[in-house]
Amino acid sequence: MKHLLRNMIGIFAVTLFVLLFYACEQDPQIKKYEYPMPEVSGISPSVGFVASQVVITGTNFGDRTEPVKIFFGGVQANKVLMCKNNRIAVEVPEGAVTGDVTMQIWTNDAGVIGKYQVLPTPVHISTTSENSLGSNIAEAGEKVTIKGQNFGDVKEDISVSFNGTPAVNFDLLDSETIKVEVPEGYASGSIIVTIHGYELVCGAMMNPAAKGDVTIFYLKNYKYPFKVHDFVGSQAGSGNEMGWFAIPTDWTVSDEIKCMVNKNASADDGKVGGTVKGYLGVQAGWGGNGSAKSITNGKIYQTITLPAGEYDLDISYFLGNVGDQQVYAVLAEGNTIPNPSEVDPKSNPNVKKVYKLEDYDSIGAKTVTWNFTLSEATELSLGFAVTVGDKKYFEVSEFKLTLK
Structure with missing residues (x-):
């Protein structure tokens, strides 16, 4: 019995030695995977706003968003929306400034891949029509004035639509004023001003010829919870x-x-x-x-x-x-x-x-x-x-x- 146990231990030791030797011989043959260097062919648009989407085209991007790091003027984007082998979509981050756009995927630093100009974000202040029934009611052919900030100074960079219906005739009077002719056949709803791809909701307008729910255009504070005036002193109680x-x-x-x-x-x-x-x-x-x-x-x-x-x-x-x-x-x-x-x-x-x-x-x-x-x-x-x-x-x- 002792001889049998001794022989089994000997066999186990020889086997372990062979396995370790084989493993040591194989180590030099294991190669670390090298990801190919990404190559960028374009970045579009090159001008826009914080929170706008930018598309980067090229090759060797892979298909995962986690390893992609993109910086706008040194500020890292925290929303890489999509990554395919030849296309990346990314959202311009808060705090981005005009300057170089740089990219890194895994450990490959692609360096500067382009430049991006950050424009001041447009702001809507008011939208008024000339209709006698109310400032948020407009018939086709009437004029509507949109007031705001940071509209820019190039009309060709802007488009206006009334609930999806494009307004063909409008003027950019200055960086704070757009005057637009109401298009035929529009449906009551939101007015969208698009500037360099940035969509700005500029209130809503009602077509008095359109049918359906028109509550929002005529009544104010019309459903629960009803808005209330601030309390004075201790009116709120406890x-x-x-x-x-x-x-x-x-x-x-x-x-x-x-x-x-x-x-x-x-x-x-x-x-x-x-x-x-x-x-x-x-x-x-x-x-x-x-x-x-x-x-x-x-x-x-x-x-x-x-x-x-x-x-x-x-x-x-x-x-x-x-x-x-x-x-x-x-x-x-x-x-x-x-x-x-x-x-x-x-x-x-x-x-x-x-x-x-x-x-x-x-x-x-x-x-x-x-x-x-x-x-x-x-x-x-x-x-x-x-x-x-x-x-x-x-x-x-x-x-x-x-x-x-």
Whole structure:
């Protein structure tokens, strides 16, 4: 048994020696893989902005983005978007400056592969039309003025489109002003100014002849969460009801509606109202010290001018317990809405539509739809006429206006 064990150990030792010898003999034959030196044939464009895309063409780039390092004026790009053997796409990094573009792939330093001029990034300030219905409404052939900064001084470097429809006729008045003729047949939507490949969204324009959802062009602050004015002093209060009540922006809110005090707030800083927990709405009772227990002839409304046409107006309300109160959604001609006792269209010809809010406490919003037709451009006021007692409230989540 001892002889057998000794022989086995001997065989194992010989085998190990042979393997080590063979490995040592093979080491000199192992070669480290050498990546070929990348060769660059072009870089385009050579002028542009931070965050613009640049394409580098050539050979021996490989097909992985991780080993690619590209520098613009010494600042490394952190977004190599694509790498194929003959093409690299890269985004010009924040902080890039005009100067040499250099590249390294793996350990191969290609050095300077071109130059790139970094232009000041364009900025949009305002877009206005000359249409009498509003500065964001334009018919074909009308003029629209786009104001901003860093548009440059070469018209040929710029293109303008209205929701995808190119504007053929426009003038670059200076580096801050573009005047453009509205193209035929454009669809309502964003205006895009493209400068050296950089797309700048310059507001939106509505084609009054186009059909569909036109809410954004006529109504302001029209859906949850409704924007509100900043609180004054301690109006916000504290605790779980901090900011429960507030005053909505872009809506006319009567003093009768501004009757609530948030928890732990001070009525001395002025009462608030018009929004409840982010919804457009009204509440009487339950508030902090100094809150009103009732509201008489309160109003919240917004005044707009609509061109001739047929419309649907959807009003979605989320919660409410005012079915036994005088609370009306109202659409009336003119720059205000009537009191709750004056909303009957039979006796008040200015009232085009009226709806008495019902009690509603369910999953999802209840939507009321009005259909109406205007034979000419008309000034209208949309809102709520309110007379309610203690512990009454309603909350509206959204308005939607559709041109049919």
